[in-house]
Amino acid sequence: MLVIRSGWVVDAGGGRTADVLVDGGHVRAVGVDLDVPAGATVLDAGGCIVAPGLVDLHTHLRQPGREEAETVETGARAAALGGYTAVVAMPNTDPALDSAAAVREVLGLGAGAVCDVRVAGAITIGRLGRELAPLGEMADLGVRLFTDDGDGVQDVRLMRRAFEYASSLGVTLAQHCEDKVMAAGGHMHEGEWSSRLGLPGQPAEAEELMVTRDIALARLTDGRIHFLHLSTAGSIAAVRAAKADGLAVTAEAAPHHFSLTDAAVAGYGTVFKVNPPLRTAADVAAVKVGLADGTIDAIATDHAPHAPEDKEVPFDQARPGMLGLETALGLALTELDLPVATVLALLSWNPARIAGLESEHGGPVAEGRPANLCVIDPTATWVVDPDVLASRSKNTPYAGRELTGRVRHTILRGEPVVVDGVATR
Amino acid sequence: MNHLLSIADLGPDGIEEVMRVTDSFVEVSERAIPRVPALRGKTVVSLFYEESTRTRLSFEMAAKRLSADTMNFSVSTSSAMKGESLRDTCQTIDAMGIDALVVRHSSAGVPWQVADWVGCAVINAGDGWHEHPTQALLDCYTIRGRRGSLEGLRIAVVGDVKHSRVARSGVLAFSMLGAEVTIVAPPTLLPPSLEGWPVEVSHDLDSVLAKVDVVYLLRMQAERQSEALLPSLREYTARYGLTADRVQMLPDDALVMHPGPINRGVEIAADVADLPRSLITRQVANGVAVRMAVLFLLLGQGPGGGTDARG
Secondary structure (H helix, E strand, O other): OEEEEEEEEEEOOEEEEEEEEEEOOEEEEEEOOOOOOOOOEEEEOOOOEEEEOEEEEEEOOOOOOOOOOOOHHHHHHHHHHOOEEEEEEOOOOOOOOOOHHHHHHHHHHHOOOOOEEEEOEOOEHHHOOOOEOOHHHHHOOOOOEEOOOOOOOOOHHHHHHHHHHHHOOOOEEEEOOOOHHHHOOOOEEOOHHHHHHOOOEEOHHHHHHHHHHHHHHHHHHOOEEEEOOOOOHHHHHHHHHHHHOOOEEEEEEOOHHHHOOHHHHHHOOHHHOOOOOOOOHHHHHHHHHHHHHOOOOEEOOOEOOOOHHHHOOOHHHOOOOEOOOOOHHHHHHHHOOOOHHHHHHHHHHHHHHHOOOOOOOOOOOOOOOEOOEEEEEEEEEEEOOHHHOOOOOOOOOOOOOEEEEEEEEEEEOOEEEEEOOEEOO | OOOEOOHHHHHHHHHHHHHHHHHHHHHHHOOOOOOOOOOOOOEEEEEEOOOOOHHHHHHHHHHHHOOOEEEEEEHHHOHHHHOOOHHHHHHHHHHOOOOEEEEEEOOOOHHHHHHHHOOOEEEEEEEOOOEOHHHHHHHHHHHHHHHOOOOOOEEEEEOOOOOOHHHHHHHHHHHHOOOEEEEEOOHHHOOOOOOOOOEEEEOOHHHHHOOOOEEEEOOOOOHHHHOOOOOOHHHHHHHHOEOHHHHOOOOOOOEEEOOOOOOEOOOEOHHHHOOOOEOHHHHHHHHHHHHHHHHHHHHOOOOOOOHHHOO
C-alpha cells in the first residue's frame, strides 16, 4: 500500500491538490488529507506534480542484436527514471521484429522490467521494404503500431497495400519519412551548416516528400498514419493541412528537434548526428508551434543508444541517434513555453492513445485506474551528466546542459520503481 | 596556436603571421644546403587515410628541412587495414611520443576529433570537402609574392566548389586578406547554401574573366559526370574551362592558379598551364616553405622568444 502525499494531481481532466492512495496495482482513492493506513509507504509529493506515467512512442531498446548499446532491462530503467511507465520498442533490431516469434521474445524480456515494454512491429519482412510482414499475427499479440523505422517504406505501391491491409486489423502504420534517393549520402541537414562544414546533407524535402506521399495514401485508402519524429516546417504544415481535411493522421516530434539546431554539428561531435537530422532554427520554431497548436500530438524520444565504437568514428561513418528517455521531460519543461498540462498531454495521454494503451497508461488519476504514475518536481534544476545516466550508452547531446524539471518518483502497476530519483531495482 | 585545423580558426592575424615566417623559410629553401636545425629532436608523423603524393611529400620535405624526424603512417599497409579504429591508431602513434600529426582523411571533421584524442599538435592536411588550410596559406603566399598583397584583388575561383576543401579554405583566406572573391560554377557544383560565404556567384566565366586579378581553377573529377552533376566533361570544358581563347580575355597581369594535380584539357588547356602567368609550379615550391612555417609556429620557439608564434 502506498500513499503519494500532497501533490498537484494533473491529468487530462485538470489539476487539484490531493493525496493518492495506491493498492494492488490500482489507485484506490484520490482526495485531500486521506488517512494513511498503517504500514503504508508514504511518498512525499509536496511541491510536485502527480501525473499519469509518461508514454514513449519511439524507443530503441536494441535487443536483440545490439545488447552492447542497450538492453530491454537497461532501457526500461532509463525510461522509469525519465518518468515513463510505458515505452514502445522499435522493431529495427537484429533480427527485426517482423514476426510473432520476434515480438514474443521482446515482450518476454520486458515482462519483468521496471517499465511496461510494448512493441512496434515491422511493416515489411526484415524491414527490407519488399514484402508485407505478418501484421495479423503480430496484432494478435497486442501490437498496435507498425513501422519500418530507421527506414521509410520506399515503395509506394507496397505502402498502399500496407495501409489497406492494416485497416482490417485496427492497427496504425507509423512512418519514418525519408525519401532514400533524395537523402542518399546525407549525414546532416542540407543547408548553411552542411555547406560550410563540407558534409553531404539531406534536404528537408527528403522528409517532406514522404509525408505528403503518405498523406495522399491515407486519403486514398481511408487509412490511418502516425508520422514519426517530424523535423521540418514543411512536414508540420502538411500534417496541419491533412488534419484540417479530417484525415486520420497523428504526429510526434523528438525533444532534440525542438531544442537543438544543425549549428550544433559545427564541432563535428558525433553525438549531434541523428536521423532525421537536426534542422534550422526556423524548423525548431515550427516544431514548437506544432506542439502548441496540436498539429503534433506527442513528444517521442527516438531514444537511440549507441556504443562508443559506433560514435567515436568520423562523422560520416557514425551511426545516427541520441539518448532521450532521461532528458525528454526536462527538455520539454525547460524549452517549451507551454502549460504543464499541455506538456503532460504531449508526453502521456496523447501518446498512450496513439499506442492503444489508454486503458492502462495516460488515463485519469482516479479510483479504480491502474496505478501507472509519475511524480515530477517542476522546479528542480539539474545538469545532464552522461556518466550517471542509466542507459547502457552515453550518447546524449546534452552533456553539461542545465534542465529544469525532474522526475522524483515513478510508480508502475502500484510499485514504486523510482523513488527520489533513484531506481529501486 | 596548438593545432592548425582550419583557416576559420587561424583568422587574418594568424594568416599574416604564417606569411611573415614563411618569408624567412623561402630563403632557407634557396640555400645550397636547405636545412636549419629549428626542429631538431621533434618528430612529425604523417597519417594519410587518403592518397596524396604532393601534400604528403611537401610536409615531409618541410619537416626534414627543419631537421625534424619524420615518419609515415601508410594506411594501406597498417593496422587500420586490420580493423583498428581511427582513435586507437591516433592514440597509439601519439603514445610513441611524437610532436605533430599531419592528418589527411576523406571525412570532414576528422582533424577535430583527432585533436580531441591526442596530446600532440594536429595539422589538417585536408578533411573531406571541408578544409585544406595549408593549401590556402600557400596560395595566399604565392599571390602575395606576385602582387604584394591581396587587399582589393579580384579573385575568381572556378569549378567544383561543392566538393572542394581547397575552395572552402581558399575563399575564407582570400577574403580575410581583403580580396573580393567570385565563385564561378554550374549550380550543381555549388554548395547547397552560400549563406555566410563572403563571395559573389557567377555561372558565366566569360563575363568574369576581364575583371579579375587571379583566376583560380579547381580540379574537376570525372566521377561528377556519373553523379548527374554534369552532362559531360566536354560540356564543362566548353563553359568553364580556361581555354586558350579565354586566356585572351584576361587582363595582362592576371594570374592563373591551380592546386594540382591538373587535368590538362579539362579545367585548363594544356598550353595555358605552361604560360608565364601560370603560378602552378610556384605554388608547389611555396608549399614547402609555408609548411615549414606552420610546423615551426606549432613546434618551435616562435621568433623573438615564442610569444608571437602563438596565434
